[in-house]
Amino acid sequence: MTWPEARATDTGLLVLHALRCAGTVSLARLHAITGLDESDVESELIDLGADGLVTRLSGGMPGWSLTEAGRAADSERITHELESAQARARVTAAYERFLVLNPELLDLCTAWQLRAVDGVMSANDHSDPAYDSRVLTRFADLDRRAAVVSIELSAALPRFGRYRVRLTGALDRAASGELEYVADNTASYHVVWAELHEDLLATLGLQR
Secondary structure, three states: OOOHHHHHOOHHHHHHHHHHHHOOEOHHHHHHHHOOOHHHHHHHHHHHHHOOOEEEEOOOOOEEEEOHHHHHHHHHHHHHHHHHOOOHHHHHHHHHHHHHHHHHHHHHHHHHHEEEEOOEEEEOOOOOHHHHHHHHHHHHHHHHHHHHHHHHHHHHOHHHHHHHHHHHHHHHHHHOOOOHHHHOOOOOHHHHHHHHHHHHHHHHOOOO
């Protein structure tokens, strides 16, 4: 197990809930999401599959996915985790602060992918390093404020701490020149942020 915080949460729940928040994903991506060793993830998938909670898909979108029974089981287990930790009020408060930041994140992703040239919006081809640098600086500012929310969430439920690791890692890679880690990679800042949003909704039993 590569991520110490994972020990605070049942590993089967970590894998099950990762599929709930990320959809159909590969073993390697489940490793990246959960921070667990791939061998541990694979072992949990086998057990969850035997219980009818997950299924392995092939074809155009290969990977592991929840069954309907798995989705119901995740909802039950995640609610039990929240109530057992008496964390609903703390997670709700952090979620409300997350919602304040969410529109800014969406605006930044738009600024990263599109830019005005001679008054016309067009795709950002990343040929202007100065422009990209300005947007990344704004991302870094947002991330500093998001870190406060992450700390509140991980104090309430330790499994939320994994998002801080992933968001920081994505932004660091983007700043070092791997620009796809802003919004164009399954491990990008935007994708991890979206998974966190889905996790908060699922944890609190809310709809979008």
